[in-house]
Amino acid sequence: MRHLSTKATCNSHGQDSSYFLGWEEYEKNPYDEVQNPKGIIQMGLAENQLSFDLLELWLEKNPEPAGFKRDGKSIFRELALFQDYHGLPAFKKALVEFMAEIRGNRVSFDPNHMVLTAGATSANETLMFCLAEPGEAFLLPTPYYPGFDRDLKWRTGVEIVPIHCTSSNDFQITETALEAAYHEAQQRNLRVKGVLVTNPSNPLGTTLSRSELNLLISFITTKGIHLISDEIYSGTVFSSPGFVSVMEVLKDRNCDETEVWDRVHIVNSLSKDLGLPGFRVGAIYSNDDMVVAAATKMSSFGLMSSQTQYLLSALLSDKKFTKNYISENQKRLKKRQNMLVMGLKRAGISCLKSNAGLFCWVNMRHLLRSDTFEAEMELWKKIVYDVRLNISPGSSCHCTEPGWFRVCFANMTEETLDLAIQRLKDFVVEHTANGHSKSNNSSKNSKRKLLPKWVLRLSSRDRDHEPDER
Amino acid sequence: MALSKNQQLLSKIATNDRHGENSPYFDGWKAYDKNPYHPIDNPEGVIQMGLAENQLCFDLIQKWIRRNPKASICTAEGVHEFKNIAIFQDYNGFKEFRQAVANFMGKARGGRVTFDPTRIVMSGGATGANETVMFCLANPGDAFLVPSPCYPAFDRDCGWRTGVQLIPVNCDSSNNFLITKAALEAAYERAQQDHINVKGLIIANPSNPLGTVLDRDTLRSLVSFINEKKIHLVSDEIYAASVFSTPSFVSVSEIIEEMECDRDLIHIVYSLSKDMGLPGFRVGIVYSYNDAVVNCGRKMSSFGLVSSQTQHLLASMLSDNEFVDNFLKENSKRLAKRHSMFTKGLEKVGIACLKSSAGLFVWMDLRRLLKEQTLESEMNLWRVIINEVKLNVSPGSSFHCSEPGWFRVCFANMDDDTVEVALERIRVFVEKQQVKSKRKFQNNLNLKLSYTPRRYDESVMSPHMMSPRSPLVRART
Numbered sequence: 001m002r003h004l005s006t007k008a009t010c011n012s013h014g015q016d017s018s019y020f021l022g023w024e025e026y027e028k029n030p031y032d033e034v035q036n037p038k039g040i041i042q043m044g045l046a047e048n049q050l051s052f053d054l055l056e057l058w059l060e061k062n063p064e065p066a067g068f069k070r071d072g073k074s075i076f077r078e079l080a081l082f083q084d085y086h087g088l089p090a091f092k093k094a095l096v097e098f099m100a101e102i103r104g105n106r107v108s109f110d111p112n113h114m115v116l117t118a119g120a121t122s123a124n125e126t127l128m129f130c131l132a133e134p135g136e137a138f139l140l141p142t143p144y145y146p147g148f149d150r151d152l153k154w155r156t157g158v159e160i161v162p163i164h165c166t167s168s169n170d171f172q173i174t175e176t177a178l179e180a181a182y183h184e185a186q187q188r189n190l191r192v193k194g195v196l197v198t199n200p201s202n203p204l205g206t207t208l209s210r211s212e213l214n215l216l217i218s219f220i221t222t223k224g225i226h227l228i229s230d231e232i233y234s235g236t237v238f239s240s241p242g243f244v245s246v247m248e249v250l251k252d253r254n255c256d257e258t259e260v261w262d263r264v265h266i267v268n269s270l271s272k273d274l275g276l277p278g279f280r281v282g283a284i285y286s287n288d289d290m291v292v293a294a295a296t297k298m299s300s301f302g303l304m305s306s307q308t309q310y311l312l313s314a315l316l317s318d319k320k321f322t323k324n325y326i327s328e329n330q331k332r333l334k335k336r337q338n339m340l341v342m343g344l345k346r347a348g349i350s351c352l353k354s355n356a357g358l359f360c361w362v363n364m365r366h367l368l369r370s371d372t373f374e375a376e377m378e379l380w381k382k383i384v385y386d387v388r389l390n391i392s393p394g395s396s397c398h399c400t401e402p403g404w405f406r407v408c409f410a411n412m413t414e415e416t417l418d419l420a421i422q423r424l425k426d427f428v429v430e431h432t433a434n435g436h437s438k439s440n441n442s443s444k445n446s447k448r449k450l451l452p453k454w455v456l457r458l459s460s461r462d463r464d465h466e467p468d469e470r
Numbered sequence: 471m472a473l474s475k476n477q478q479l480l481s482k483i484a485t486n487d488r489h490g491e492n493s494p495y496f497d498g499w500k501a502y503d504k505n506p507y508h509p510i511d512n513p514e515g516v517i518q519m520g521l522a523e524n525q526l527c528f529d530l531i532q533k534w535i536r537r538n539p540k541a542s543i544c545t546a547e548g549v550h551e552f553k554n555i556a557i558f559q560d561y562n563g564f565k566e567f568r569q570a571v572a573n574f575m576g577k578a579r580g581g582r583v584t585f586d587p588t589r590i591v592m593s594g595g596a597t598g599a600n601e602t603v604m605f606c607l608a609n610p611g612d613a614f615l616v617p618s619p620c621y622p623a624f625d626r627d628c629g630w631r632t633g634v635q636l637i638p639v640n641c642d643s644s645n646n647f648l649i650t651k652a653a654l655e656a657a658y659e660r661a662q663q664d665h666i667n668v669k670g671l672i673i674a675n676p677s678n679p680l681g682t683v684l685d686r687d688t689l690r691s692l693v694s695f696i697n698e699k700k701i702h703l704v705s706d707e708i709y710a711a712s713v714f715s716t717p718s719f720v721s722v723s724e725i726i727e728e729m730e731c732d733r734d735l736i737h738i739v740y741s742l743s744k745d746m747g748l749p750g751f752r753v754g755i756v757y758s759y760n761d762a763v764v765n766c767g768r769k770m771s772s773f774g775l776v777s778s779q780t781q782h783l784l785a786s787m788l789s790d791n792e793f794v795d796n797f798l799k800e801n802s803k804r805l806a807k808r809h810s811m812f813t814k815g816l817e818k819v820g821i822a823c824l825k826s827s828a829g830l831f832v833w834m835d836l837r838r839l840l841k842e843q844t845l846e847s848e849m850n851l852w853r854v855i856i857n858e859v860k861l862n863v864s865p866g867s868s869f870h871c872s873e874p875g876w877f878r879v880c881f882a883n884m885d886d887d888t889v890e891v892a893l894e895r896i897r898v899f900v901e902k903q904q905v906k907s908k909r910k911f912q913n914n915l916n917l918k919l920s921y922t923p924r925r926y927d928e929s930v931m932s933p934h935m936m937s938p939r940s941p942l943v944r945a946r947t
Contacts, residue, residue, distance in 0.1 A: 003669075003702065003734065008606045008766040052553040059544050059552065068535070076535065077528045082750040083595075083743075118594055118752075119559075122773045129631050130484040134610075155605055155631075155770070193479065226479065262476050277559040278778030290477055294484035297491060298631070301601050302594035302774035306750030311544060311779065 007155055020146075022380075026390040031416070041420045044390040046202065046358045047411040048236065048275035050332040054325050055274070058315060065314035068307075075310075082306040085299050087116040091313035095283060098316045099268060102235045102326060107247040109285060115295040116309070117282040118302035120232050120269035121151050124196075126302075127265060127284060128156040130294045131226050137161045137190040138228075139181045141173050143361075143397035143404070145202045152196070161185040161192070164400050167363075170352060171204055173197070173212050178219050194226030194263075195219065200233040200243065203397050203406035204361045205337075205354030207237060213249040217260065226263045235273030235326060237356040238334035262288040270312070272358065274325075279308045333358070333410060336417070340409040343421035347428045358410040362391075365403030367431060376402040387427045389420055488630040490623060498852075498862040507860070509887060517892050520862040522678065522830045523883040524712065524747040526804040527797065531746070534793050541786035543779055551782070558778045561771050563592050567781040570788035571755060575740060577794055578711035583723045585757060591767040592781075593754035594774025596708050596741035600627040600672075602756055602774075603737055606766045607702050608634045608669040614704070615639050615657050615671045617649045619869035619876070621678045621706075628672065637661055637668070640872040643835075646824065647680055649673070651691045658699065670702030670735075671695070676709040676719060679869045679878035680833045681826030683717055689725045697731055704737045711745035711798055713828040714806035726759070733759035742784070744830060745801075751780045805830070805882060808889070812881045815893035819900040830882040834863070837875030839903055848874040859899045861892055 022044050031039035063069075068076040082088065089111070096109035117123040132138065134157025140148065141163040152158055163181040165171040178195075185192045195216060199208040208216075220227045229246040237243040246264055255261050266285040271277035281304060284295050316322060340360055341351050352361040368375040373395050380393040383405075394404035409417060477485060498520050507515035539545040543552045558564065568587040575585045593599040608614065610633025616624060618638040625636055639657045641647040654671070661668045671692065675684045684692075696703045705722040713719045726736055738757040743749035753776050756767045788794060813823055813832060824833040840847040845867050852865040855877075866876035881889065 003607070003700070004760075004762055004766070005605060005607055005609050005612075007609075008762060047557055049553070049557065052556070055556070056549055056552055059549050060546065063545070065544065068532075074532060076532050077525070080528065080531070080748045080750050081523060081525070083752070118774045118777075119772075122594075125773055130481055131479070133481050150769070150772070155773075224479070259476060263479065271559070276556045278556050280559075280775050280777050288476060290480060290484065294480070294489075297489040297626075300594075300626075301598045301631075303752050305752050305777035305780045307783070308777040308779050 022384055022390040022392065025384055029388075031388070033413075033416070038388065040384065040388045040390050041416060041423075042390050042411065043408045043420060044392045044406075045411050046272065046408050047277065048272055048329070048333070048358050049411050050336060051275060051325065051329045054321075054328060055315075058318065058321050062314060062318070065311045068310070079306045079310050082309075083303065085116075085296055085303060087114075087304070088306065088309040088313055090317065091309040092116065094313045094316035095268075096285075097319075098322055099234075099285075101319075101322055102273065103243065103245050103248065107245060107251060109247075113285055113287060113292055115284040115286075115292060115299055116304050117284060117295075117299050118280040118304060119271065119277070119282040120230065120267050121147065121282065122280075122299075122302040123267045123269070123282040123284045124148070124151045124228075124230065125156060126295050126298045127228055127267065127291075128152050128158045129298060130291050131228075131265075132156065132158045132193040134158065135190070136193045137185050137188075138193060139163050139178070139185065139195045141165050141171075141177070141197060141201075143171070143203050143394055143399035145198060146392070146396045146398075148196075158193075159185075159188075159190050161188070161190060162398055162400075163195075167352075167401055167404075170206070171201075171361075172209065173215065175215055175219070178215070182223065192223065192225055194228060196228040196230065198230040198233070199246070200231075200237060200356035202233060202357060203359060203392065203394075204352055205357035205359055206352065206361075207241060207243050207356050209241065210244055210249060213244060213246055214253070217246070217249060217253065217255070217264075220263060221260045226265065228265050228267060230267040232267065232269040233272050233357050234268070235329065236333055236358060238330040238337065239355045241355060243356065262286075262291075265291065273329075276312075279312070280304060281308065281312065336409050336414075339414070339417060340407065340421065343418075344407075344424070347421070347425040348432075349424070349428065352404075359406050359408040362405045362407050363403065364405055365401070367428065368403050371402060373402045379403075380405070382431075383424075383427070387423050389423060483631055488626060490626045490630075493622060493868055498856055498864060501856050502862040505860075507888070507891075509891075513891075514860065516856065516860045516862050517888060517895075518862050518883065519880045519892065520864045520878075521883050522744065522880050523749065524744055524801070524805070524830050525883050526808065527747060527801050530793075530797050530800060531748075531787070534787055534790070535783075538786060538790075541783050543782060555778045555782050559775065561592070561768055561775060563590070563771075563776065564778070564781050564785055566785040566789065567776075570785045571740075571753075573791075574742075574788045574794060575710070575755075575757070577791075577798060578745060579719065579721045579724065583721065583727065585723070589757055589759070589764050591756040591758070591764060592771045592774070592776045593756055593767075595743060595749070595752045595754040596706065596739055597623070597627050597754065598752075598774035599739045599741065599754035599756045600624070600704070600706065601630075601632060602767050602770045603704055603739060603758075603763070604628045604632040604634045605770060606758075606763045607704075607737075608632065610634070612667045612669045613637050613661060614669060614702075615654065615661075617641050617653075617673060619647070619679055619866060619871035621674060622864075622868050622870075624672070634669075635666070636672075637666070638870050642871075642873045643824075643876075647677075647682070647833075649684075649688060649692065651695055654692075654695055668699070668701055670704060672704040672706065674706040674708075675722070676707075676713060676828035678709065678829060679831060679864070679866075680824055681829035681831055682824065683713065683719045683828050685717060686720050686725070689720055689722060690729060693722065693725050693729060693731050693736075696735055700732070700735070702735045702737065704739060706739040708739065708741045708744050709829050710740070711801065712805060712830060714802045714809055715827040717827055719828060734762075735760070737763060746797075751784070752776060753780065753784065808881050808886075811886070812879075812889060812893070815889075816896065819897045821896070821900065824876075831878050831880040834877045834879050835875065836877055837873075839900075840875050843874050845874050851875075852877070855899070859895050861895060 026040045026042050029039045031041045092111040096111050100108050137159040139161050161181050163177045268283040270281040286292050350363045383389050392406040502516045502518050505515045507517040539547040542548045543555050568590040571590050572585040572587040593602050613635045616636045639653050736759045740755040742753040758764050822835045864878040
């Protein structure tokens with residue numbers, strides 16, 4: 001072990017987090033309608049499986065890209081040899097147009113400012129390598145995607161300092177929280193290089209408001225730092241208030257060609273918007289030529305397969321297809337989200353009001369034994385092992401408040417979702433009846449059960465306030 | 471150049487030169503890009519001989535794809551798999567893919583060793599594989615020894631973002647560029663004295679740029695060297711199936727079956743970019759005998775997974791044993807034929823190459839065409855070859871060769887006709903050089919006779935050359 005690097009022997013790849021443990025449990029006992037109806041239903045995987053039929057239909061109608069052909073001629077050789085890190089021009093053009101279309105064509109993108117990478121995972125890491133030294137920091141609003149701990153920190157040595165957001169204002173980013181995070185970084189002697197936000201948010205499923213975006217731009221202008229906007233869920237926005245990209249706000253503020261313009265970078269992907277995570281399609285978009293140049297060279301470490309670039313350039317250049325796909329996909333996501341939200345409501349569980357994403361941010365605080373992360377873990381284990389649903393606990397997303405869970409809804413059939421909701425409903429009924437929740441504090445001391453509920457509620461809050469788990 | 475305010479906000483990695491793209495290795499490419507040869511559209515253009523690509527066997531692969539529509543997720547026969555493949559992002563990769571790659575790797579080594587599919591870790595090409603291995607084995611500031619001449623981009627791949635330094639172990643023509651234990655020991659000792667922590671040795675076998683394979687004895691001595699020092703051995707074997715004559719290829723995987731070795735120190739880097747001619751598909755493999763490295767490498771492969779569409783196609787192709795056996799055989803045959811055609815053509819004009827049995831290139835000896843045995847002379851000659859002869863070849867200095875005058879020339883990335891054109895251009899050039907040097911000698915002699923004696927260029931002089939007052943000169947004037 002001592003022969004290996006520190007990176008190989010530490011655990012900052014984050015794979016020991018509960019986010020991944022739930023996956024492991026699911027792998028051991030996966031639900032299958034026929035083969036394993038009592039298995040664990042996977043609700044921890046933010047995948048979009050709702051619109052494959054649209055893709056399959058397109059493929060049936062367009063046999064040429066499949067057979068490595070263009071205009072009847074074979075281009076296999078060309079593709080097999082194509083390893084230019086500038087990417088297939090036709091693909092980049094199609095991709096920037098697709099990005100613009102998702103943003104209602106209110107902004108446009110220049111293919112020469114786009115760098116292709118093997119998934120958003122690689123894009124985020126590459127940006128860190130370009131923008132920060134080991135030991136420097138980026139500020140991230142919590143809760144955030146658990147994979148960021150690996151993608152942003154592991155091999156780069158960059159630190160993440162959280163911007164604490166709470167349910168008191170629906171987890172919106174405030175100026176106070178930004179300043180507090182910046183201050184915390186300074187206390188820890190960390191030089192802050194930028195802010196990274198996910199818009200739409202994972203795990204919240206909400207889009208950033210114009211005022212939050214304006215706040216962020218003002219903040220990075222004052223501090224002279226970068227802003228990375230991870231917009232990989234931009235195509236999953238299904239209802240109002242609609243998606244506003246940071247590029248739009250910059251334009252509205254007449255920031256083109258100013259210094260701050262060059263410090264805003266976007267990360268994109270087709271893993272969520274088109275449901276193609278296996279194809280490893282990621283992209284960095286930056287207005288800064290040096291960042292584009294450096295990132296392009298770095299993309300050598302994770303280029304997109306030319307075979308895949310070619311297929312997708314044909315797919316995305318078909319404007320009729322993209323227009324239909326974007327709107328149909330959003331419709332289906334909206335319907336599915338609504339199904340989950342209503343189903344949870346009937347079980348007495350509420351969700352954060354959301355307009356995007358492939359998941360809901362579910363409020364199960366009332367089911368906690370106590371307002372602690374320990375209690376959250378206890379509840380989570382019950383849900384994984386007893387209810388047999390793999391959902392993601394808020395603590396794995398670095399949420400400051402215990403009791404929130406991310407529950408995915410787009411990676412299964414309607415029937416499976418129904419079943420999951422039913423299981424949860426049954427669990428809640430049983431859970432409340434047996435007095436496991438905070439309102440009926442479960443305790444080995446049966447005498448406590450005779451005390452009025454409100455006394456128990458009060459005393460449990462005072463006693464069990466534990467430091468945050470990270 | 472002072473950095474702008476925004477530039478100061480970028481990392482050192484983003485603004486330093488360790489990506490190596492400002493090296494002359496890439497200048498030749500740029501000259502080619504501006505004026506690329508085409509038999510009809512641009513017959514006077516620069517012929518690309520700096521790109522180590524295998525373009526000789528596409529017909530075999532295309533035939534297979536046509537016959538196996540199920541292997542593509544986009545055909546009518548294969549589209550039912552589309553969804554499952556499109557959502558598959560498991561960093562373990564498809565089991566069938568890992569098995570197929572392990573199968574192929576074994577066959578490329580003549581079936582003399584088998585590879586365990588559970589040790590196959592994906593990466594973004596060999597570029598990604600080398601970087602990943604370094605991230606697993608070394609900390610910033612640590613060093614790896616690398617025999618030179620070596621692949622120019624090793625420095626970028628192994629060191630740019632990892633902070634690892636590469637220490638060259640110079641090999642030269644005095645012993646056909648063999649790596650000696652003495653040279654390794656010397657390099658290791660020097661590093662120790664400089665307080666540099668050497669974590670391992672990285673070799674390319676078959677070698678780029680030499681085209682040679684390491685013999686058994688050398689391999690054994692390398693393995694015993696690293697075992698003794700308790701450092702790692704990374705064997706970049708991406709040309710394993712690009713061997714076309716004897717001596718044949720011996721992999722480190724075979725050696726460790728024959729001798730005592732701490733297997734936790736042994737790691738292989740592989741790819742399909744050279745052996746199958748598919749660089750566009752970005753298939754890189756890390757194969758380590760060390761469990762911790764496999765585990766860590768697998769997590770890191772998230773940063774450069776192979777597209778599932780590509781995994782699916784290749785899983786099918788590489789598990790077709792009939793196809794693989796035929797491909798390997800035919801590929802060797804075609805490479806042998808091309809290599810022979812090229813080296814014989816060079817011989818005819820008095821140009822020798824290092825004797826080689828592998829790779830997609832030859833290591834050409836142009837030392838006698840140098841004005842002086844210096845780097846500057848090599849660069850001058852190289853510019854002449856690019857600009858006048860119109861061939862993009864790669865100068866030895868870009869491979870960190872300590873001996874000036876060697877050039878790597880690729881032969882597998884063009885058709886037969888283009889090879890003939892290239893050989894013709896070389897012939898014309900060499901003849902011109904010979905006339906030039908004759909004339910130069912004569913001019914010098916004439917000057918000598920009319921003026922006071924002066925020194926001759928050392929390269930023009932040779933042991934047998936006559937003095938100015940020899941009877942031959944008198945006869946000429």
